[in-house]
Structure formats: structure tokens, C-alpha cells
Amino acid sequence: MKQDMNLAELSLYEVRRKIYPRAVHGWFAGWRWALVWITQLVFYGGPWLTWNDRQAVLFDIVHRKFFIFGLVFWPQDIVYLAVLLIISALSLFLFTAVAGRLWCGFACPQTVYTEIFMWIERAIEGDRNARMRLDKGKLGGRKLGLKIAKHGVWIALSLWTGFTFVGYFTPIKELWSEALSFSFGPWEGFWVLFYGFATYGNAGWMREQVCKYMCPYARFQSAMFDKDTLIITYDRNRGEPRGHSHKHTLASSPYGDCVDCGVCVQACPTGIDIRDGLQYECIGCAACIDGCDQVMDKLARPRGLIRYSTTHAMEGKKTRVLRPRVLVYSAILLAITAAATASLYLRVPLKVDVIRDRAALAREVEGGEIENVYKLQIMNVTEQARAFEISVSGLPGIRVWGESTAGLAAASSRMVPVKVRVPPDAAARGNHPIEFRVEAIGADRISATERSVFMVR
Amino acid sequence: MSQFTSGFWDVFIAVVTIVSIVACALFLKSQSIRRKPGPADTTGHTWDEDLAEYNNPLPRWWSWMFYITIVFSLGYLVLYPGLGSWSGTLGWSQISQLDDEQQLAAKRYGPLYDKFAATEVDVLVKNPEALAVGQKLFLNTCAQCHASDGAGSRGFPNLADRDWQWGGEAKTIKDTITGGRTATMPSFGALGEQGVKDTAHYVRSLSGLSHDSIRKARGEGLFKANCMACHGAEGKGNPAMGAPNLTDRTWLYGSAEPVVIETITRGRSGQMPAHKDLLTEAKIHLLTAYVLSLSQQK
Numbered sequence: 001m002k003q004d005m006n007l008a009e010l011s012l013y014e015v016r017r018k019i020y021p022r023a024v025h026g027w028f029a030g031w032r033w034a035l036v037w038i039t040q041l042v043f044y045g046g047p048w049l050t051w052n053d054r055q056a057v058l059f060d061i062v063h064r065k066f067f068i069f070g071l072v073f074w075p076q077d078i079v080y081l082a083v084l085l086i087i088s089a090l091s092l093f094l095f096t097a098v099a100g101r102l103w104c105g106f107a108c109p110q111t112v113y114t115e116i117f118m119w120i121e122r123a124i125e126g127d128r129n130a131r132m133r134l135d136k137g138k139l140g141g142r143k144l145g146l147k148i149a150k151h152g153v154w155i156a157l158s159l160w161t162g163f164t165f166v167g168y169f170t171p172i173k174e175l176w177s178e179a180l181s182f183s184f185g186p187w188e189g190f191w192v193l194f195y196g197f198a199t200y201g202n203a204g205w206m207r208e209q210v211c212k213y214m215c216p217y218a219r220f221q222s223a224m225f226d227k228d229t230l231i232i233t234y235d236r237n238r239g240e241p242r243g244h245s246h247k248h249t250l251a252s253s254p255y256g257d258c259v260d261c262g263v264c265v266q267a268c269p270t271g272i273d274i275r276d277g278l279q280y281e282c283i284g285c286a287a288c289i290d291g292c293d294q295v296m297d298k299l300a301r302p303r304g305l306i307r308y309s310t311t312h313a314m315e316g317k318k319t320r321v322l323r324p325r326v327l328v329y330s331a332i333l334l335a336i337t338a339a340a341t342a343s344l345y346l347r348v349p350l351k352v353d354v355i356r357d358r359a360a361l362a363r364e365v366e367g368g369e370i371e372n373v374y375k376l377q378i379m380n381v382t383e384q385a386r387a388f389e390i391s392v393s394g395l396p397g398i399r400v401w402g403e404s405t406a407g408l409a410a411a412s413s414r415m416v417p418v419k420v421r422v423p424p425d426a427a428a429r430g431n432h433p434i435e436f437r438v439e440a441i442g443a444d445r446i447s448a449t450e451r452s453v454f455m456v457r
Numbered sequence: 458m459s460q461f462t463s464g465f466w467d468v469f470i471a472v473v474t475i476v477s478i479v480a481c482a483l484f485l486k487s488q489s490i491r492r493k494p495g496p497a498d499t500t501g502h503t504w505d506e507d508l509a510e511y512n513n514p515l516p517r518w519w520s521w522m523f524y525i526t527i528v529f530s531l532g533y534l535v536l537y538p539g540l541g542s543w544s545g546t547l548g549w550s551q552i553s554q555l556d557d558e559q560q561l562a563a564k565r566y567g568p569l570y571d572k573f574a575a576t577e578v579d580v581l582v583k584n585p586e587a588l589a590v591g592q593k594l595f596l597n598t599c600a601q602c603h604a605s606d607g608a609g610s611r612g613f614p615n616l617a618d619r620d621w622q623w624g625g626e627a628k629t630i631k632d633t634i635t636g637g638r639t640a641t642m643p644s645f646g647a648l649g650e651q652g653v654k655d656t657a658h659y660v661r662s663l664s665g666l667s668h669d670s671i672r673k674a675r676g677e678g679l680f681k682a683n684c685m686a687c688h689g690a691e692g693k694g695n696p697a698m699g700a701p702n703l704t705d706r707t708w709l710y711g712s713a714e715p716v717v718i719e720t721i722t723r724g725r726s727g728q729m730p731a732h733k734d735l736l737t738e739a740k741i742h743l744l745t746a747y748v749l750s751l752s753q754q755k
Contacts, residue, residue, distance in 0.1 A: 213516075359601050360610030373604045375596065402606075415596050417605035 018135070019208060021118065022128040022266040026290030028105075035106045036115050044160075047167035052383055059169050065411060071344070072381050072411055076351055083340045087333065092217070094329040096224040098321065099308070100231045101284035104218070110210050111285065113161075113203035114269065117154060124150045128266060154204050155196075162196030208270040211283050222280060227311040228320050232286055234264075234275040234306050235314070242275075257305050263295055264288035264306055274306055348445070349381035350388075352438045354452040362455045368424035370456050371401065376416045378438060380408035387441045390418055394434030395454060397423040405441070420454065427456045467541030474540055482527050489520040563737075570739035573746075578627040581746035582753060591747025594740055598732070599748075607751040612710055612727065617751040620707045624696040625752070631745045635738075637731030640699040644724035645683055652679055657717040660684075663692045663704045666712060699727075 049056035051069050058067045066073035073080060095102045104111060125131045125146050134143055166188055167175050178184050184192065202210055211218050225231070239258030258275070265273045267287040272279050274288045292306040310319045357373040365371045380386050387407045392398055401419040408414050420434070432454045440446035499509040514520075537545040544550070573587050581587040596605060602613040609615040614622050622640065623633050648656060658668040659676030681690070687700035694702035701709060709727070710720055732741060 357600065357604050357610075359613070360604040360608075363608070363610055371608075373606050373608070375600070375605045415593070417592075417596070417600075417607075419606050419608070 016209060017271065019269065019271040020128045020131050020266075021269045021287065022263065022291065023118075023122055024263075024267045024287050024290040024294065026293055028286035029290050032106050032111070032115060032285065036112050039107060039109075039112055040116070044164050047164060047172040055171050055173075057168060058171065061169055072349070072383065074351070074379060074381060076379075080340070080344070083336065087337055087340065090329060090333045090336065093224055094326065094333055096221050097226070097229060097325050097329060099284075100225065100229055101221060101282070104211065104221075104283040105285035108283075110202060110207075110215070111283065113199055114207050116157070117203040118269075120153050120157070121150055124153070151204075154200055158196040158200035158204075159192065160196075161199045162192040162194070165195045166191045208281070208283075211270060212281050218280065218283075224325075225278075226323070226325070227315075228323055230308045230310055231278050232274060232282060232284055232289060232306065233278070233309045233311075233314055234258075235304070235309070236275075237314075239275070239305050257296070257299075257301050259295065259299065261295055263291040267291035278311075348448055350438065350440060350446050350448045351377075351379040351381060352436065352448045352450045353377040354436055354450045356452055362457045365421065369421045370424070370427070371419055371421045372454050374418045374420065374436070374452060376406075376418050376436065376438065376450075377413060378406060378408060378416055379413040380411065382446070383410045385409050386443070386446070389439045389441055390416070391437045391439070392418075392420050392434055393437070395422050395432055396426050398426070398434060398454070422454065422456075427454070429456050431455055464542070469541075471541040471543070474534070478527060478530055482524070485515075485520060485523050485527075489514045489517070570737065570743065574739035574742050578631075578742065578746045578749060581743065582750045584746075587743060588747055588750055591743045591750075594736070594744050595747050598736065599744070607748065612725075614709060615707065616748050618707065619752050620702065620705055621696060622694075622701055622709070623699050625749075627745055627749060629696075630748055631741060633729060634736075634741050634744055634748075635731065635733045638699055638727070638729040640725070640727035640729075642687075642720065642725040644722065646722045648679060648683065648721070653718055653721045656680055656684070656721055657714055660692070660703050660717055660721075661712065661714065664706055664712070 046057050047055060051067075054067060056067070056069050060067065064075050066077075092103055121131070125134055134146065137143055163175065163179065164172070169191075170188055175184075175188065178188070206214075235257075237256075239256045241254070241256055242258040242260040243255040244259040244261070264275065265271075265288075267290070268274065269285060269287060270281040270283060272281045274282065286308070289306050289308070293303040296303050296305055312319045353376070355375040355377065357375065360373055363371050376390065378388060380388075385408065387405055390400055390404045390406065392400055399421060401421045404418075406414065406416045418436075433451060434454045435449050435451050437447060437449045498512045500512045502510055515523075534540050534543075535545070536547045537549055539545070569590070573581060573584075573590070576584070576587070581591075595607065599607070603609050603616055604613075607616040608618075619625065621629075623629055623638055645653065645656070655672045655676035656679045657676070658672035659680050662668040662673045680688075680692070684692070687698060688694055688703055689700075692703040694700045701707070706712075708716075710716055710725060736744070
């Protein structure tokens with residue numbers, strides 16, 4: 001501080017102290033690694049799967065079609081994206097209310113990639129102490145070599161991540177041959193580098209700062225917490241007073257179970273001391289639990305000095321799992337998920353829009369019949385070529401005149417002009433509601449109806 | 458930008474923009490350093506009796522993001538039009554972007570149209586692939602007036618029958634699309650109310666519609682004197698000048714007596730716009746085939 005006084009102007013920004021998380025092993029670390037494997041096998045492997053002779057999961061933005069295994073989504077299906085987001089948000093709320101920041105600690109990409117990057121770091125530079133020593137040491141051949149190796153592997157993994165990400169939007173096998181011949185399109189190249197850089201920067205450099213300063217969820221998750229939420233807690237009654245001495249071995253030791261070894265602090269990826277109580281920085285990764293359990297095992301004391309518990313339990317009260325907010329979140333989540341699943345199952349892979357010819361109102365044709373003309377935009381969302389039969393109802397004697405079938409290629413759309421006639425005197429002057437029905441020939445489940453207006457003048 | 462009639466506004470916008478950017482940079486600089494040494498000041502605001510607020514500068518990474526936006530904006534203003542009348546070193550404009558996209562489309566779809574353009578119209582008429590493309594062109598360009606099925610509407614000729622106002626040869630149709638047509642039926646109100654009515658009865662008689670035979674007889678003379686020049690002695694019309702055949706059952710504006718009277722009294726004027734500047738020759742070729750196919754379906 002004294003030195004600071006001499007400076008006329010001082011930047012007050014607190015420079016980040018680099019955190020060197022200590023590797024821990026245990027039940028929760030095992031779960032985190034399991035989730036790393038699951039999420040990353042899905043992420044890296046997903047775009048390589050094939051379905052119906054095409055990429056199984058492909059978000060084809062250029063052609064405005066999203067393929068997810070057997071389903072083809074068109075821009076008209078955007079509501080499913082909204083539903084998916086609602087389901088995700090509600091699941092987040094529910095899990096947070098029940099068990100705190102489960103998402104943050106185990107499944108969030110920021111955590112997952114940081115875990116992978118830290119594993120690489122550990123494999124190359126060694127664990128916490130070795131890394132701290134290395135960073136304090138002078139820049140020599142060994143240090144330079146290790147750093148280059150680490151960043152080299154990080155960058156390679158990041159580029160692969162960026163490549164995989166873009167592979168969800170442009171066919172990954174073509175992308176791969178482009179990559180081999182260095183012939184990415186400008187946007188593909190940009191997004192591979194951009195996403196790769198984001199991975200490298202966030203998982204390699206930013207790490208806990210993303211959670212502490214950038215993530216909006218970290219800031220509002222506390223609104224979902226209550227005294228019955230599972231949080232990672234230090235058992236103050238059991239641990240305090242902290243201390244370590246030979247007296248620990250005595251039955252009459254003045255100290256609690258916490259030996260103040262600092263493993264929980266060293267293991268923390270966000271650099272906090274869990275013994276100070278619940279803090280907004282805590283991402284619920286449970287690394288401190290694993291670390292403390294290891295120490296307790298060595299001391300032959302029961303595990304769980306730091307453990308998942310609730311504020312109520314810590315206060316010696318009863319924890320209520322089924323409380324109104326949990327029930328409400330679950331009910332809404334269940335209802336929306338059921339509705340979305342049913343709607344997806346019942347989804348008709350055919351879409352029809354009727355556009356009435358605006359300039360030509362109504363025309364009188366042979367025999368005094370009245371004719372109106374419509375354009376039917378028919379979208380065949382299935383992956384088979386199909387023929388469709390067009391019919392119309394709503395007025396006595398109303399019928400499609402002329403060609404009433406339309407063939408469509410797989411996953412394509414077509415504009416079909418349709419003439420509709422009614423006998424003379426079938427309807428008075430004015431507008432009459434009618435209904436078009438489009439049916440796939442040979443697949444009676446696939447049909448759609450659309451309303452329009454028939455004009456008589 | 459025609460409302461900016463003097464150069465003043467160009468300069469005004471440029472100055473305001475530049476001054477704002479510089480001011481932002483200076484403000485940012487002033488907010489990222491602390492003025493006084495020692496521990497942080499508070500802002501002097503107090504809430505709820507004892508809640509004070511530190512007067513800390515912005516985090517450094519945050520400041521840097523703002524500086525990056527400033528650098529970006531300067532680069533943007535050099536490359537793109539933004540400062541008054543400065544058009545940017547990239548020469549970008551909405552029109553140039555449209556031109557680029559149209560050129561790209563022409564390059565991408567050109568070979569398809571070229572293939573069709575090299576084929577005779579009477580062959581294309583039987584080519585479903587060509588007709589599918591032609592239908593899209595028709596629905597985009599022609600259906601507004603001639604209706605989606607090409608059967609027209611009041612005042613807009615039916616293209617799906619075999620009756621042609623200007624001739625139904627492939628070449629004639631192509632000329633019609635390319636150069637447009639103007640059909641003018643002059644006003645014959647000078648014939649007087651009775652004269653017009655008599656003529657109308659004669660015209661209706663030509664296609665076998667109900668009429669008053671006395672009026673028809675009177676109208677025949679008037680027709681020969683006034684209408685023959687265009688519609689011919691027998692009323693069969695003249696495709697060379699777009700004069701409709703009055704002896705068939707096709708009525709562009711309607712066959713009812715009051716409608717025919719109105720046509721004769723006030724005249725009619727039909728306008729088919731020229732498409733040579735809107736569509737390429739290859740597209741017009743394809744449209745010709747599609748239009749011809751409409752009347753050959755039945």
C-alpha cells in the first residue's frame with residue numbers, strides 16, 4: 001500500500017490472482033469426469049453419425065432445414081426451439097432449487113472444458129506445486145518447452161472443438177476434406193477460429209472469471225436458493241476450532257476435526273474458502289468435498305466435514321425436499337415436456353399455406369360457374385418423395401377444377417396453382433369461408449387443412 | 458439523401474460522429490484511473506443508512522473491450538459509408554450489394570437457363586423440368602395480373618385458352634413479354650347514347666349473344682363505319698394491332714350489355730409492361746414455353 005501512495009494515478013482494478021487448483025480424486029471428481037466423457041463424446045462424435053444417407057445432426061442454415069436424426073425441422077418449427085429453451089430453463093431452476101449449482105459444477109461447457117484443459121496442464125506441467133514452481137522460475141529452455149507444449153495441445157484441442165462446432169452447421173465430412181486441403185470458405189474459417197479461440201481463451205485463460213464476472217446465471221441463481229437447497233457446506237460445529245497439533249490424537253483434543261490443511265482452498269477452481277460459508281463464487285463442483293474426504297480418510301476420521309447439506313440441516317432443523325417451489329417447477333416442467341413430446345410425436349410432416357390470388361377476384365366461366373384461383377405452398381417435410389391430393393370443402397358443389405394432385409420431392413416445397421369452382425347460385429355475393437385439405441396419397445396420417453376465402457361477385 | 462440540399466449536414470454528421478468517438482475515448486480513459494492515491498473513495502451516496510458505494514474505476518478487461526469498440530468504429534468508418542458523404546474505401550452500398558448478389562445468382566443459375574435457352578420453345582413445352590422452372594418465374598412475375606393459373610382476370614387476358622389477342626406463335630409471345638404491348642380501344646362516345654347501344658347490340662350479335670334485331674341492324678352500319686378499321690369487316694379482330702376477335706366467346710372486359718356499352722363509350726386501354734429490363738433473355742425464353750404450355754394442356 002505504501003508504494004501505491006507514491007503513484008499519482010493508480011489503476012484500481014484488482015488484478016486476478018492466478019489460481020492453481022489442486023487435483024483431487026473422489027466420488028464427485030469421478031462424476032465430473034463421467035459427465036465430461038458423456039458430453040464430449042456426444043459433442044465430438046455427434047456430427048459424424050449418419051442417418052438416412054445424410055448427417056444425422058445437421059443444422060443446415062443455408063437451406064433452412066434442421067436435421068435431427070429422423071426429424072426435419074423447418075423455420076416454421078421454431079416454436080420447438082422456444083419450447084426447448086423453456087424446458088432447459090425450467091430444468092435449471094428445478095435442479096438449482098433442489099441441489100444448487102449442479103449444472104455449473106458438472107455439466108456446464110465452461111466447467112467441462114476447463115476440466116479437460118486442466119488435465120492437459122497437469123499432464124504436461126505437473127500438479128499444483130510443480131506448476132507454481134514453474135511459473136515462479138526463470139524462463140529457460142525447460143519452461144519454454146513445457147509452455148509451448150501445453151499451449152500447443154490446448155490450441156490443437158480448441159481448433160478441433162471449433163471444427164466440430166462448425167461441423168454441426170455445414171456437413172462435417174466435406175468440412176474435413178476442406179480442412180485437409182486448407183480450402184475453408186471465409187465464414188467456415190472464421191467460425192472455426194472464433195469458436196476455437198473462445199474455447200482456448202475461456203478454458204485456458206479466463207476459467208473462473210467467466211463464472212464470477214461474465215455468467216448471468218451465477219448472478220441470479222441465488223434467487224432460486226432457499227434453506228432447503230443442497231449446498232456445499234463446511235460443518236462448522238464439527239470442524240471448529242481449527243488447528244493441528246499432536247493434541248489432535250488425544251481424545252481430549254481442544255480442536256475440532258478441521259486440521260486447517262488448506263486442501264479445500266487449494267482444490268477450489270474459483271479460489272474461495274468454503275469454510276467462510278456459501279459464496280456466490282462457489283460453482284458447486286464439490287472438489288473441496290473430495291479433497292477434504294481424502295484428508296479425513298488419512299486421519300481416520302469420518303468423511304463429510306465438507307459435504308452436500310442444507311442450511312436447515314446445518315441448523316439442526318428438518319430439510320424439506322418437497323416444498324412448493326420444487327413441486328411447482330416439477331409440475332410445469334413435466335407438463336411442458338409431455339406437451340412437447342406429444343406434439344413432436346403427432347407432428348404432421350406436411351405444411352400448407354394458402355395464398356389467394358389477389359388481383360383476380362372471381363371469374364365467371366363456362367356454364368356460369370364461379371372460379372377462384374389460389375396458390376398452395378405445399379411443404380413436404382418427410383424425406384420421401386410424395387404425391388398429394390388436394391380437395392376443398394365449405395360450399396355446396398365446391399371442387400378443385402383441373403389438376404388436383406401435386407408431386408413433391410423429398411424435403412422440398414412447391415407452389416401449386418389451384419382452381420376452385422362452384423356451381424352458379426351455390427353462394428351469394430360476398431366472401432365465403434372454405435377449407436383446403438391436402439393429403440399424402442398412400443399415407444393417410446399425413447394430411448393438413450388450411451382455411452381460405454371464396455369470393456363471389 | 459435529396460433532402461440534404463447543402464453540404465452542411467454531411468459535415469455536421471461527420472463532426473458529431475468524430476467528436477463523440479473521441480469524447481468516448483477520453484471519458485473511458487478518465488474512468489479507468491483513480492484520481493487520488495490511497496484507498497478507494499466512496500461516491501458519497503448512502504442508502505439504507507450505511508450502504509456506501511466505492512468509486513472504483515472500470516475493470517481493465519472491460520475498459521479494453523470499450524477501446525476495441527472504438528478502434529472497430531474507426532475502422533468501420535474508414536471502410537464503410539458513415540461519415541457524411543464519405544463513401545468508404547470498400548465502396549459498399551446497398552445497390553452494390555444487390556448487384557453482387559444478383560451476379561452471384563446469375564453465375565449459379567446461369568448454366569441451367571443457358572441449357573434451356575439453347576432448346577427450341579416447342580421442345581421445352583414438353584420438358585417438365587423446364588416447365589417447373591417456368592412456373593416459378595410465372596408465379597413470381599406474371600401471376601399478379603394473369604392469375605396463378607394463367608387464366609387472367611377482368612382486363613387481363615387469359616393465357617390458358619387458345620385465343621390470342623396479339624398472336625400465339627412462340628415468337629409473338631416472346632415479343633409480347635420482351636417489349637410489352639399497349640392496346641388502345643378509342644372512345645366512341647360521339648356516336649351518342651342510342652348509337653352506342655345499337656353498336657353494342659350488333660357486337661353482341663357477332664358472338665351469338667341475345668340482342669335486339671332492330672338495334673342490331675342499325676348498329677351494323679355504325680360498326681362498318683367506325684370499328685371495321687381495327688376489328689375487321691367481320692369483327693374477327695386483328696392480332697397485328699391487338700384488336701380482339703369479337704365473334705368468339707372470349708370477352709376481356711365482359712360481355713354483358715352495359716359492359717360493352719361502357720367499352721364503346723369510354724374506350725379501353727390495356728398495358729402489358731415490357732420485361733426486357735426485368736428478366737434475362739433466357740428467362741423470357743423459358744416463360745414463353747411455359748405460357749404456351751398453359752393452352753396446350755387441355
